[in-house]
Amino acid sequence: ETGVTQTPRHLVMGMTNKKSLKCEQHLGHNAMYWYKQSAKKPLELMFVYSLEERVENNSVPSRFSPECPNSSHLFLHLHTLQPEDSALYLCASSHVGTGASGGYTFGSGTRLTVV
């Protein structure tokens, strides 16, 4: 399998549930990202992992918890979310450092609805 794969594609969860989003990249990239996309708003960077270390948090609420066990996998653990957290959550990967040509590759996203 190639590219960036996200699962699940759709998720409906209650405010007391705990769930996790998964992202996997097969591009040999060394950086992975979580973005949130809400209607009529620009993509919001949530977390950056570069060389498996988290380098940016961007003041995301603690009810979102990322995990990056290796350079190919990225998780976003969700708990006690609010209805306003309903959005499209996009994972992306890129190559950073010497020789990097730029450009992100995005996964298809997880459309999350919090009820």
Place this chain on the structure above:
Amino acid sequence: RKEVEQDPGPFNVPEGATVAFNCTYSNSASQSFFWYRQDCRKEPKLLMSVYSSGNEDGRFTAQLNRASQYISLLIRDSKLSDSATYLCVVTSPNTGNQFYFGTGTSLTVIP
């Protein structure tokens, strides 16, 4: 001030028309520029990078004006399949080449 600003549109143009989008950025140290395309309910996909000398890919032409801090995308001979949201992306070395996305410009090509 926002890192990247785009006119959200919507732009509704007839098939065959030429349409141009502009995007301004605030950080003069920005080094890399891209246009992404996002179809409805899909993920953004890289359309083209924007080089200082300008670049063309078929019906699409991207230009960079560093003095005025804007980039543009020109689409000639619009097709129905060009209907999408076009996202302007700028990176900044000050923040580890983090991507900054514009809100996107919505284009609908009408038969």
